[in-house]
Amino acid sequence: MNPATINPLTLPSLSLANRSTLPSCPAVYFVLEGDRVLYVGRSRNLRQRWVIHHRYKQLKAISNIRIAWLECSEPSLLAEIEAAMIRYFLPPLNGSAVTSPQITLLLDKSLKEKFKRVCSIRGMKMSEEIVRFIEKSVRENDDLLALVDKFGG
Structure with missing residues (x-):
């Protein structure tokens, strides 16, 4: 997969406040602030992942946060796709410490x-x-x- 062909702004997305309505699918997800990718992650169950996310409180303090996702029909590829997206988008919160x-x-x-x-x-x-x-x-x-x-x- 070529990350340059993925535009997180055109993917399905929900506001952070509506995270409980995310689909229960395997996905690579993008945390967006406006048109900026702040964080990229992966989960075998997107809704469950966002029930309690280690960055929720941090993200809640920022306005205009959306969660966009790229559904993955082959969960074994999630880690590889996530890594490629992180390398391409260089999201500032990936790799940063969370208290x-x-x-x-x-x-x-x-x-x-x-x-x-x-x-x-x-x-x-x-x-x-x-x-x-x-x-x-x-x-x-x-x-x-x-x-x-x-x-x-």
Whole structure:
């Protein structure tokens, strides 16, 4: 694939605020600010990737952010396509540090290895998957938290 033939501005895209409606497809994605490519990434499941993205808070602070995507019918090519797009577009956020909360897990070695494999299959970092799980758990228990806050506990 020749990256020069790809124009991220003509690809399907959504605003960052509408990321929950992204398709659940394998894709290379482009984070755009106006007509500028800020970041290029890949995922076997684009919607799931953006449920909790390690750069979400950073990107949310910038106005006019869109996520454009190039669907990939062959997921085994995602890494190669992503690398070619990064080399071509030289997005400023790729390779830059992101501050994130530190999580230390004390797990049985076997469980940790299985979790690592699951994350790899899902195209997620372990820390991202843990944060996603914690955020989901908190969302699912908002009513319980509200009751505890109201009546004490």
